[in-house]
Amino acid sequence: MVTPPHPLPMHTTADTIRQWLDQHHITEIECLIPDMAGQARGKIVPRHKYDPAQGLRLPIAVLEMTVTGAYPEQDFVPVADPDMRLVPDAATLRLVPWAKEPTAQIIHDCLHFDGTPVELSPRNVLRRILAQYERDGLQPIVAPEMEFYLVQIEPDEDIPLRPPIGRTQRTEAGMQSFSIDAVNEYDDIFDVIYDWCEAQGLQLDTLIHEMGTAQMEINLDHGEPLALADQVFLFKRTVREVAIRHRMYATFMAKPMQGQPGSAMHIHQSVVDAASGRNIFSLPDGQPSPEFFHFIGGLQAYLPAATAFFAPYVNSYRRLSRYTAAPINLSWGYDNRTCGLRVPQSSPEHRRIENRLAGVDVNPYLAIAASLACGLLGMRERLQPSAPLTGSAYEQPHQLPRHLDDAVERLLTCTPLAELFGEHFLRTYAAIKDAEYREFFDVISPWERRFLLLSV
Template sequence: MDEHRITEVECLIPDMAGQARGKIVPRHKYDPAVGLRLPEAVLTMTVTGDYPEKDFTSVADGDMMLVPDATTLRPVPWAKEPTAQIIHDCYRFDGTETPLSPRAVLRRLIRLYEAEGWKPVVAPEMEFYLVQIEPDEDIPLKPPVGRTRRTEAGMQSFSIDSVNEYDDIFDVMYDWCEAQGIQLDTLIHEMGTAQMEINLDHGDPLPLADQVFLFKRTVREVAIRHNMYATFMAKPMQGQPGSAMHIHQSVLSTATGKNIFSRPDGQASDEFFHFIGGLQTYLPAATAVFAPYVNSYRRLSRFTSAPINLSWGYDNRTCGLRVPHSGPEARRVENRLAGVDVNPYLAIAVSLACGYLGMKQRIRPTEPTTGSAYEQPHQLPRHLDDAIERLTACQPLAELFGEHFLQTYSAIKEAEYQEYFDVVSPWERRFLLLHV
């Protein structure tokens, strides 16, 4: 901080929605040895800033300690004055981690893997839309104007020229991500109009979740400075595909450093099939984490090129679980269920938890699908209310994450669903007002 003449420090924690909460402190007042305090109730806020009716923290509305993770120290590239940002962990005053902290949830799952001599590896892929700025929420979103002063016509999957329409944005995005140590891999144009996809390099789950958390914030800032929005809604526009966060997962042996999904002869191992079996068994109960909002379920439809079940297959993108072509050392499972609207810490933690349960319980998967999985029955919850019920009824997940966390998360989602359900939509006014 002294070297870069930092004047302010953004002290961040990711909340349950994956938003950045915390405090901004003058550099000369920031003392990492002392730390900061924040009400624990911040971790029970809904995406609208409200709280569930039931208190899941102390009725006294007590504080938690924010302890900086020095490995997350980064500059804030868009700040006018030299500013640093640090992601903090949340602790109680008895020295234990706050169980509602999304980072603590993911760290707990990593420890379970470590206890087995395993090291999980993940690689997220994030899809998002660029859209015109529209302050009126009742007006549908539109694609932005590019450098040719026109909006995109139709869908331009994998078009290089369509990506180049927004070169000014992506040039800044790459610079800002490099400054923050966000390891970007590939940029492509996805199926939707002005829909993009960014892949991150594979690595350890916690640093990758941090990078997703910071990447979303960065892209929003870049877009606003170029007079448009970047949105990570799962289904922001009618008639357009949804946006996902696909999670590639593999597991290494901590003793050998080898991928345990492959046997020495290069063939798939029992652990590989058990991992898939665990995902197939427990992901339906965990859908409320992978589809956390009412809007998320607009994406999970056979009409939007998104998974509707948990069939698996080799290089089959119609399946919820895809195994890409690779050599034995890179054998992995791609979870295609998650929308990009997820909290990355929770989505990665729960996906790894389902695979962990599969390996521990030696669950066998179904036979791989060779045709279209869209033609197979729908296996996932169709709306948030149903997903919450399935989550609270899943005892194996409760044992991994704790009853307190699952009850709190479910109550937050119930509060959001109730608030949404009270809103009457334009469709209802248009077709029901005078016709029923």
């Protein structure tokens, strides 16, 4: 087991980073930034070539790429294709547990050379929303829950995915929700996941078997949103690496297999008073506060326009369909899992709202930022939610975009979200999603060839 990294306070000096690197005998450094899809971009640098005081350079256009590596038709970065500065965030300094040689990984912030944040950086977008909370004397708290599938390795993307073979040399039969024995089929994988996450300081909570065949869920402890987004970003890298080393894939697609449930990243969120630490969702007598209801009202009002952040790909909308244990509307209820917005049973000091809209395919920085932005607008505008639902929300009408093209159109027409996120970022993100949608739409599916080729 790899020794866990020593925690570092925020805003540590370059000398402190150097001391940490020396202490761990680091030979290489993975200098990372999350791109618009949440993928790790950056450079791998030999230790003797890395100067934390100077950082690195990378083209700004990296943040304009689609998930396929293409670009929108319109340029949203200068035509000269300039660089940006990558400045290390010392709080993200960690070991790479799977590396053969002592290797560090550091998430970097993206800055212009005048020191201002790059508007297209997802990490900077989340910082921008958190600054709005700070302006109001508030501190949001989040806890993500991540679902994912383990599947057999299949290099041919035209062949449907299949569940992996476990330690009994069999694949799962039927749904195995909350089955301990089904999880134990993959004990070797989860032992390594927990070890490697501990080595990186990723605060894992519970592990369960979800509804789907070889579908798992791992929760992270609650905490500060930027730190939790970083942990989700690193967690996905870790789980994929562990699975490959055990001769299978781990996939965070929202809907990877026909006939199986989709995978979500539920976001539990609350807000505390920055000065006192008091949960503002509860009154002193323990009853729900006006801010609690306003936050729900904001989610109901603005999540339809923000859906492109929670369902960022064409595949995402296969999950958001009726009777698939995923939300199709924004009803809310107390301990009601059919609702898009669920309020779990809890003590007043832990009162929180669970946003169940996001698929696990999201960029965690943008999904958390969007959820917090919608709630913040609700509190500022003092929006009132609908009445809590006690029945099934699956019987209610659709309230969300049905496909990516619709979601992008709604996003572009929402002025309050544009003001919070920045007009330039919003238009760039929409152009990226539009480019991805057009690229997908050019592909002819097996269904079309099977049923239309000789029948119409």
